[in-house]
Structure formats: structure tokens, C-alpha cells
Amino acid sequence: MASIKTFINDDFLLENKYAQELYHTYAKDQPIIDYHNHLPPNEISDDRVFGNMTKVWINGDHYKWRAMRTLGIKEKFITGDGSDKEKFMHWAKTVPYTMRNPLYHWTHLELARYFDIYDLLNENSAEKIYAETADKLGSQAYSCQNLLRKANVEVVCTTEDPTDSLEHHQAIAKKDLDFKVSTAFRPDKAIFISHDGYNDYIDALAKASGQEINTYGELCEALENRIAYFDKNGCKLCDHGLDKMYFESYTESEILAIFAKKRSGKELTGEETSKFQSAILLFLSETYHNYGWVQQFHLGALRNNNARMHRLLGPDTGWDSIGDFPQAEKLSAFLNTLDSKDKLVKTIIYNLNPADNEVMASMIGNFNDGSIKGKVQFGSGWWFLDQKDGMTKQMNALSNMGLISCFIGMLTDSRSFLSFPRHEYFRRVLCNLFGAEIQNGQLPNDMEWVGKIIQDISYHNAKEYFNF
Incomplete structure (x- = not known):
């Protein structure tokens, strides 16, 4: 049986002495704040x-x-x-x-x-x-809880639909755990009005919120009801999985009519769909501002490409890929609309198409207004890009267009309790990136200062940003 002691060794991915010192002295022992994943909270509660x-x-x-x-x-x-x-x-x-x-x-x-x-x-x-x-x-x-302890996890933040009862999070909150478990509000099913089963979902949302949803106004009331419920249960984040940001001009009467048309069982046009999704996203973001939440947008996935296998196995079973959607103009208009009302909360933009890295890295600088350190973030390499090359490209774009020193670092975005070494993987790539530039003279050999930046990206920036 072949041993790989020389493969996964202490200096794996660390190509020089500076990278090695940065990792072992400053990054390795930092706790993990995993602020976005899809771990099942019932398994944490039950300690499966x-x-x-x-x-x-x-x-x-x-x-x-x-x-x-x-x-x-x-x-x-x-x-x-x-x-x-x-x-x-x-x-x-x-x-x-x-x-x-x-x-x-x-x-x-x-x-x-x-x-x-x-x-x-x-x-x-x-x-x-x-x-x-x-x-x-x-x-x-x-067990689940002990696997989290083995990985030195301080915070895990799962992702739940607005209809979720949060009973498992409530059960977790009653336990005397030495790490924090929270959640993020994910209202995608309320946004995608053209999807099959939308009206059935709205019925489920009505039941969860304890009110009828026959009008657009009632939909907004129900969503705010659930946001308040999530907030009461300790939630301070939200997340949205979109192909691209939606932003179209619309009138209130148009949105009322579009929702009524959908609830009556009629098909919507592409223009009607885009206008509705624009309106509901702006409503949600303004509501998040009222609660002081952090909002996340995962952009760029082309989902469910294989219709045959999607019918057999359903979503999230491996039939998605990188999309090539236009991003800049609509994203700018969306963020600008919120900013002009002074209702732009802390925002993280994740990009799935590496061709758009510089677009996203430069976009966040338009809305970092000095009010909060790193208020608008270019999120870590995501999904197909959470590998060595993808993470390096994301960090290089962020370094060139903004301040990597304000970066809130890595997350697993995973459904597996064994996925937390991805933080180690990220930290090794990060340290190697800085170590290489110290060795070639592009950065000073000031290990104390560079080490502080490494610690901040690995842990402290996220700790401060989310106020965990």
C-alpha cells in the first residue's frame, strides 16, 4: 500500500520558507468561521x-x-x-x-x-x-459535533428556506455547545416566479407565515414575517442563488398585476418575469437593511442542464455548470439603487465565471463608501472555482482591483461534515501566494505585518464582519 506521508505533509502547497512560516505561525491554528454551507441542522442537533x-x-x-x-x-x-x-x-x-x-x-x-x-x-x-x-x-x-470540533470550527452557518420551522436550530440553541450554529435565509423559491411549482410554494409560504397570500402586498408581508422570525431565532445573514442580478424598470401596478396573473395560473412573459424578480429582490434587500443583516449573492451558475437526469434525480445532483451571463450593468444598477436610498447592507458577491473576476473585483469598490471596513466583498472562489487555480485567480483579481487585506476569506459551501480541510487548503494557497512574492522581492520580508494580514483573512476579518 503506497504511503503519501511525503504528499500530504506539513509543507503541502507551501513552496518556500516564507510561505511555510506564514502558514505554520499565522494561519494554521486560526479557528474556522464557516459562514455559508448547506449542512443539515438536524444532524448537528441530533449529533448524528x-x-x-x-x-x-x-x-x-x-x-x-x-x-x-x-x-x-x-x-x-x-x-x-x-x-x-x-x-x-x-x-x-x-x-x-x-x-x-x-x-x-x-x-x-x-x-x-x-x-x-x-x-x-x-x-x-x-x-x-x-x-x-x-x-x-x-x-x-x-459524531457530527465532534467532527466540527476536530476541525477547530468556531461558527457554522447553514442555509434554510423561508418556510423552514427552524426547530433544529432552536434545539441546537438549547444545547451547551462550544461552537456557534446559525442559519441564513434563502428565499430563491419566492423569487423565481417562472419556475414550475411556484404557486404551490407560495401556498407553503402562506402556511408557514400564518396568512393568506393572494396579492403581491401579501407576499411581501409574508416574507417580512419570515425574516422577522429568522431574525428572532438568531439569523443575521441571507443568501440568493441567481444566474445573474435582475434589474428592470417597473411600476407598482405592473408588479401587482404580474403576481395576480401568476396566482391565477397564467404563463408570464420573459419581461414580466424579469420585472417581478427585480422588484422582489429590491424589496428583500431593503428589508434586510431594516434588520441589519449581511446579504450574499451567488451569481453565474447554469443549473439543471441535463433535463433527463434532472427528471430522474432532481436538483443539486451534479448537472450544473458555469454560465456566461452578462453581469456588470444590472448588478451595478441594483447596488446603486439600494445605495442611493442608503439601504445597502454589507454585501458579498460570489462569482462562478472566472472571466468575470475583474468585473466583480472592481464592482465592489464602487460601493465601499468608508462606512464599514470591506462593506461590499468579492466572495471567495465558489463551486467550480474553489480549487487552487480558481482561488488564486480570485485573490489576484481582488488584490489588483481592491484590498485583499480586507477579504473575509474562505467558506465550504458544502453538505459534508468532512469538508472543513478546504479552509486549510485555502490558507495554504493564500500563504503560498504571499510567500512567493516575499521571496521574489515583490513584498517586504516583514513577517509580523504580512502574518497579521494572513491572520485577518483566515479568521479576524470574518469575525469582525459578521460580528459572531
């Missing part, structure tokens, strides 16, 4: 014990699923009715073929950090690794 690696590592991970499908693994052993062990064995077969994909690095980092396993995962090692990890994952020492 998973029992094996498939349950904690493969189920729900569409990154792995895409790689397995590419290799020709049958769906039975990915999301189908194959046994947990069979699914793990097929993932182990896939791993050696993922070289140069971030999955190869993440896989071995996670085995090392959580299980102290430094063997290459492949068909030959799979049986031993499955048994060794199952033995650990069957114990309380590897």
Missing part, C-alpha cells in the same frame, strides 16, 4: 453518528458523483441502490483518476486530518480504509 464513509462522505456530494459518472461508474453505485460499501469501493476506484482535480487533494487531506490516514485511496487500499474509518465513524468520538 454516521457509521461509515459513504454516509458522511459520498452521499450528497455531487462533486464526487460527477467524477464517478465521468469514469463510467453506473448510477446504481453513485445515487442508486448499491450498498454503502459498494459505493465506497467505486469511489476508491475513481480517486486515482482524479489527479489534478481538487477532489484528489481534498480526499487525501480529509483522510489525513480526520482519520490520520496517509495511504493513497485506491482499489487496493479501499477495503482497509473502509474498515478503519467505519470503526471510528461508529463511535461517538466521530
Whole structure:
């Protein structure tokens, strides 16, 4: 069995002595604030014990699923009715073929950090690794809460729909945990008026808010009701997954008529859809301002490309990709409209198309008005870009167009309790970026000051920004 002690070693990704010092002295031991993920709060509340690696590592991970499908693994052993062990064995077969994909690095980092396993995962090692990890994952020492502790997590912020009861967050709040669990309000289903099932969703929102929703005004009242409910339960963030920012001119009477038309079961035009989505986004953002929340916008995903597989498996199962939507003009108008009313809250913009990195990095500078440090943020490399090259490009664009020293750093955006070494991965890339420029003379060899910037990006900036 091949050992990779020389692969995932202390200086992994750290290419010179300056990068090594920055990481080991300033970044490594900083706590983790994971301010955006999709972890199930019920599993944290129940302190789930998973029992094996498939349950904690493969189920729900569409990154792995895409790689397995590419290799020709049958769906039975990915999301189908194959046994947990069979699914793990097929993932182990896939791993050696993922070289140069971030999955190869993440896989071995996670085995090392959580299980102290430094063997290459492949068909030959799979049986031993499955048994060794199952033995650990069957114990309380590897429960959800203890996996978070092993990763030095200080804050996790999950993501919930406005209709969510937040019962699991309420249960968590009653526990005496040594880390904080919060949530983010994600109203996408109330925004996308042209999607199938929209009226059924509005009915569910009406039930959750305890009021009828027959008019646009009642929709706004219901959403504000849920925002107040989330706020009462400790929520201070919101999130939106959009292909692009929507901004069209509209009148109030138009929006009232568009919503009434939809509720009557009639199809909307593209123009009507865009106007409605513009109106509801502005309403939501102004309401967030009233509650002092941080708003997040994930822009640029082209979702559910494979209609056949979407029908079979549903959303978030690995059929999404990078989109090439126009971003700058509408985003500028949206932010400017809020700013002109003095209702632009702290805002994080995540970009999925690397061609738009400089657009986003320069855009945030238009609305950083000196009132708050780093008020408008260019978020960390996201989804297809949360790998070494993607993170480097995002940080280079931010450095060139703005102040990377004010950057709030990494997040997992993950459904896996084993994903937190992505923070380590990010910090190593960050330290190597600065270390390389110290070595070539482009930055001074002032380790104390550069180290402070590294600590701020790794932890302190997020701590201050979110006031956790």
C-alpha cells in the first residue's frame, strides 16, 4: 500500500520558507468561521453518528458523483441502490483518476486530518480504509459535533428556506455547545416566479407565515414575517442563488398585476418575469437593511442542464455548470439603487465565471463608501472555482482591483461534515501566494505585518464582519 506521508505533509502547497512560516505561525491554528454551507441542522442537533464513509462522505456530494459518472461508474453505485460499501469501493476506484482535480487533494487531506490516514485511496487500499474509518465513524468520538470540533470550527452557518420551522436550530440553541450554529435565509423559491411549482410554494409560504397570500402586498408581508422570525431565532445573514442580478424598470401596478396573473395560473412573459424578480429582490434587500443583516449573492451558475437526469434525480445532483451571463450593468444598477436610498447592507458577491473576476473585483469598490471596513466583498472562489487555480485567480483579481487585506476569506459551501480541510487548503494557497512574492522581492520580508494580514483573512476579518 503506497504511503503519501511525503504528499500530504506539513509543507503541502507551501513552496518556500516564507510561505511555510506564514502558514505554520499565522494561519494554521486560526479557528474556522464557516459562514455559508448547506449542512443539515438536524444532524448537528441530533449529533448524528454516521457509521461509515459513504454516509458522511459520498452521499450528497455531487462533486464526487460527477467524477464517478465521468469514469463510467453506473448510477446504481453513485445515487442508486448499491450498498454503502459498494459505493465506497467505486469511489476508491475513481480517486486515482482524479489527479489534478481538487477532489484528489481534498480526499487525501480529509483522510489525513480526520482519520490520520496517509495511504493513497485506491482499489487496493479501499477495503482497509473502509474498515478503519467505519470503526471510528461508529463511535461517538466521530459524531457530527465532534467532527466540527476536530476541525477547530468556531461558527457554522447553514442555509434554510423561508418556510423552514427552524426547530433544529432552536434545539441546537438549547444545547451547551462550544461552537456557534446559525442559519441564513434563502428565499430563491419566492423569487423565481417562472419556475414550475411556484404557486404551490407560495401556498407553503402562506402556511408557514400564518396568512393568506393572494396579492403581491401579501407576499411581501409574508416574507417580512419570515425574516422577522429568522431574525428572532438568531439569523443575521441571507443568501440568493441567481444566474445573474435582475434589474428592470417597473411600476407598482405592473408588479401587482404580474403576481395576480401568476396566482391565477397564467404563463408570464420573459419581461414580466424579469420585472417581478427585480422588484422582489429590491424589496428583500431593503428589508434586510431594516434588520441589519449581511446579504450574499451567488451569481453565474447554469443549473439543471441535463433535463433527463434532472427528471430522474432532481436538483443539486451534479448537472450544473458555469454560465456566461452578462453581469456588470444590472448588478451595478441594483447596488446603486439600494445605495442611493442608503439601504445597502454589507454585501458579498460570489462569482462562478472566472472571466468575470475583474468585473466583480472592481464592482465592489464602487460601493465601499468608508462606512464599514470591506462593506461590499468579492466572495471567495465558489463551486467550480474553489480549487487552487480558481482561488488564486480570485485573490489576484481582488488584490489588483481592491484590498485583499480586507477579504473575509474562505467558506465550504458544502453538505459534508468532512469538508472543513478546504479552509486549510485555502490558507495554504493564500500563504503560498504571499510567500512567493516575499521571496521574489515583490513584498517586504516583514513577517509580523504580512502574518497579521494572513491572520485577518483566515479568521479576524470574518469575525469582525459578521460580528459572531
